[in-house]
Amino acid sequence: MEFVYPILIFVVMGIVFGVLLVVISKVFAVKTDERAVQITEALPGxxxxxxxxxxxxDYADAIVNKGAPMNACLPGGANAAAAIGAIMGVSVTASERMVPVLHCNGTCEATNRKFTFDGVQSCTAAKRFYGGTGVCAYGCLGLGDCVSVCENDVISIKDGIATFCTEKCVACNKCAKVCPNGLIELRSEKKKVDVRCSSRNMGKVAMQSCQNSCIGCKKCEKVCKFEAIIVENAYPVIDYDKCKSCGLCAKECPRGCIENLRKPKVVAPKPEPVKEKPAAEE
Known part of the structure; x- marks a missing residue:
């Protein structure tokens, strides 16, 4: 019997504390808006x-309680925007599809390496070691930090630089965040002109660093009719809100470091009129 009383005491204490926990959880419970739960389930996760x-x-809570934009989920795209709009009872227009661009074209043929890096095969690690292996300190390091964070097999290293399979990209922006030289940018898929250089060097120094480098001549800036491209810190920056993708800057660039991805319109030839055969003489 001497063991029964301690056991009963612990059982009673357990029941009392259990009841107290239930009461406290009910009293101090944080009410969750059911719409936030539904939006979270509608997002890609x-x-x-x-x-x-x-x-x-966090984004779902911000939509319900803080008035956050309902079309900000880039991976979810139009489907997520439509689902969120249905939950919130409003019509939502999906944001433009974004694709990544690398502001560097320093391929193995275009530039050289200062040394062979035998350390941890990471762009961040190589950057800390004398600014990287490349002659151009501003170019792609080519060790694939962007590849390692991409969960959709979008990025690969080809000819020493990162390349993208934009059809697979969900615009999560993880690759841009890990690039130590800040070379990756998301832009609207509708825009077709990209600057493929980020060198701050000018003239002869830039030309010695890379065959595809910008030399800061400002010809692109002068030819642009929309003031969409400005040369800052010796390299051109495109304001995609102003850019019309006309391609004049790419055509004017003497170094070919501005890329125009717009496909020229193919005009079908007009069919030749059918000549009527002269009526046969009787």
């Missing part, structure tokens, strides 16, 4: 942060 929030749940 990538928790990529491309929307500007910590994750999908």
């Amino acid at each position: 990538a928790n990529c942060g491309a929307c500007g929030y910590a994750g999908c749940a």
